Amino acid sequence: MIPLLLQNAIVFANILSLMAISATLALSKTNVPNFAVATFGTIGVYITFTCVKIFRLPLYSSLPFCLIFGGLIGVAIYRLMIKPLRERGATREEIMIATLGLDIFLIAILNIYADYLTRAFKVMARDFTFSAYDFSIAGLNGVFVASTIFFVATMVSLHLIFTKTSLGIALKAMGEDQSLAECQGINTDILCLITWFIVGALPAAAGVFFPVNWISNPTVSLFIVVSVFASCVLGGFSTIYDAAAGSYIIAMAQVLLIPYLANIVGVWILPYGFLVALLIMILTIVIFPKGLYGLPWNTIGEFLLKLFNYVKEALRVKA
Amino acid sequence: MLELRGVNAGYGKHQVLFDVTMNLKKSGITVIIGPNGAGKTTLFRTIMGLTNIYSGLILFNDYNIVNLKPNRIVKLGISYVPQRGSFFENLTVRENLLLGGYILKEEERHSIMKEVLELFPVLARKDYINRKASRLSGGERKMLAIAMGLMKKPRLLLLDEPTEGLMPKLTIEVYKKIREIHEEMGTQIVMTAEKAQLSLEIGDEAFLLVSGQIKDHRTTQEMLNDPNLREKYFGVYG
Numbered sequence: 203m204i205p206l207l208l209q210n211a212i213v214f215a216n217i218l219s220l221m222a223i224s225a226t227l228a229l230s231k232t233n234v235p236n237f238a239v240a241t242f243g244t245i246g247v248y249i250t251f252t253c254v255k256i257f258r259l260p261l262y263s264s265l266p267f268c269l270i271f272g273g274l275i276g277v278a279i280y281r282l283m284i285k286p287l288r289e290r291g292a293t294r295e296e297i298m299i300a301t302l303g304l305d306i307f308l309i310a311i312l313n314i315y316a317d318y319l320t321r322a323f324k325v326m327a328r329d330f331t332f333s334a335y336d337f338s339i340a341g342l343n344g345v346f347v348a349s350t351i352f353f354v355a356t357m358v359s360l361h362l363i364f365t366k367t368s369l370g371i372a373l374k375a376m377g378e379d380q381s382l383a384e385c386q387g388i389n390t391d392i393l394c395l396i397t398w399f400i401v402g403a404l405p406a407a408a409g410v411f412f413p414v415n416w417i418s419n420p421t422v423s424l425f426i427v428v429s430v431f432a433s434c435v436l437g438g439f440s441t442i443y444d445a446a447a448g449s450y451i452i453a454m455a456q457v458l459l460i461p462y463l464a465n466i467v468g469v470w471i472l473p474y475g476f477l478v479a480l481l482i483m484i485l486t487i488v489i490f491p492k493g494l495y496g497l498p499w500n501t502i503g504e505f506l507l508k509l510f511n512y513v514k515e516a517l518r519v520k521a
Numbered sequence: 522m523l524e525l526r527g528v529n530a531g532y533g534k535h536q537v538l539f540d541v542t543m544n545l546k547k548s549g550i551t552v553i554i555g556p557n558g559a560g561k562t563t564l565f566r567t568i569m570g571l572t573n574i575y576s577g578l579i580l581f582n583d584y585n586i587v588n589l590k591p592n593r594i595v596k597l598g599i600s601y602v603p604q605r606g607s608f609f610e611n612l613t614v615r616e617n618l619l620l621g622g623y624i625l626k627e628e629e630r631h632s633i634m635k636e637v638l639e640l641f642p643v644l645a646r647k648d649y650i651n652r653k654a655s656r657l658s659g660g661e662r663k664m665l666a667i668a669m670g671l672m673k674k675p676r677l678l679l680l681d682e683p684t685e686g687l688m689p690k691l692t693i694e695v696y697k698k699i700r701e702i703h704e705e706m707g708t709q710i711v712m713t714a715e716k717a718q719l720s721l722e723i724g725d726e727a728f729l730l731v732s733g734q735i736k737d738h739r740t741t742q743e744m745l746n747d748p749n750l751r752e753k754y755f756g757v758y759g
Binding site: 371378381386389 | 533591603607609610611620621624
């Protein structure tokens with residue numbers, strides 16, 4: 203039996219991972235720091251809300267709709283915003299500011315949509331949860347099982363795409379040098395579209411799981427975005443594996459550490475959970491700015507092996 | 522095969538090439554020589570659609586390739602090996618070669634790779650083929666870059682300073698390899714060279730590019746025998 207708090211931490215880690223992988227892909231493959239990534243998740247939340255509350259579909263059947271609509275929104279953003287800005291010679295920083303503007307625009311649209319749902323369908327489209335729609339299996343929450351299966355399936359699929367297909371190798375090449383990739387005959391425009399489909403689809407899919415455990419509204423992304431970027435920075439903004447590892451560390455620290463601290467210092471600390479993520483992000487930037495990806499893993503491995511052998515030998519001598 | 526007519530090109534508002542007109546015939550090795558900053562790299566980047574072309578025509582087999590994207594130009598049969606950053610450092614030698622043949626079908630890609638590796642046996646070694654390209658030495662890097670260019674089965678291969686930064690012995694080896702590629706595969710080759718003596722020795726015709734303008738066009742032998750050119754452009758080997 204897995205304790206409920208740990209299940210919640212893993213669900214949060216899965217949600218953060220999907221968003222952090224999206225942000226990492228956007229930056230490492232298409233050179234776009236996407237500050238709207240968490241709001242892509244909120245879009246998923248409202249696609250799920252529409253499926254469940256308006257069309258009366260089962261909770262997890264909204265997953266394919268989130269993947270498809272989220273992906274199409276990602277493609278539309280690339281075609282209508284990123285590509286035209288690039289063609290006008292916009293720098294990476296200018297595009298980053300544009301994604302901040304996009305974030306505000308999308309939050310406004312979601313607010314309008316929530317108001318529309320409330321008025322037209324007489325449903326509460328703000329501050330809702332879907333915990334009542336979840337199932338449980340062998341003492342495990344449905345959202346824990348579903349989000350973990352989806353996260354593992356996503357990681358395996360992306361791993362196979364990046365390592366076993368020529369599309370994956372081409373994506374790696376595009377991430378390293380776009381104009382050289384074009385000179386190999388690679389149509390980088392199509393690869394950017396594929397990347398942005400994934401960039402839109404993954405956070406939207408995370409939006410299916412979020413409202414099961416946490417209260418949701420159109421501005422909920424503002425509270426998640428810090429944790430998402432902390433995960434990316436800790437991962438090193440480089441590979442999907444580091445992004446997922448960073449997300450798990452941030453989620454565990456945020457969900458498990460804060461309740462523990464609340465027992466010691468009082469419950470007033472509970473709303474400040476995002477400060478843990480912020481602190482880890484600052485420490486990462488100061489101490490190892492390249493994140494987990496940039497750590498000398500070979501040296502660390504050798505050191506740990508030596509330490510292990512030393513301890514083993516010391517114990518043997520003592521015995 | 523490749524013809525440039527009155528090409529004016531550059532980067533943004535900064536013009537680098539001025540009224541460049543040249544006709545590269547359908548055989549042999551063409552060498553483009555000129556001092557540092559003459560516009561040799563820009564000339565190749567212009568052919569590949571990587572600069573702003575203000576006016577002029579670039580015809581490849583009588584087809585205008587101005588304003589085509591680089592991936593379309595590659596599919597027409599032009600392969601470009603840049604002077605620097607000519608391969609992907611984080612990929613293995615095998616992945617780089619497979620990317621070089623990205624436009625080919627799966628089976629064809631593997632058979633071409635076999636042919637290309639016969640030309641560059643050092644890259645085919647088991648300990649090299651799965652090695653990250655960033656771990657190759659200078660000479661091996663140049664070989665990989667040229668091998669990637671050949672993976673496309675190009676009709677025209679553009680080599681930008683293929684021996685830049687190499688020791689004299691390696692330079693001779695690379696030039697021999699280029700001649701061998703031309704003779705065995707029949708690929709037409711155009712290459713640039715700052716230190717011109719050795720490149721002219723293996724080439725057939727040559728253009729002299731100075732300050733973004735074509736100043737001379739003759740056979741390589743005629744250029745080699747010109748004392749004025751020897752003094753000005755043939756560098757350490759002259």
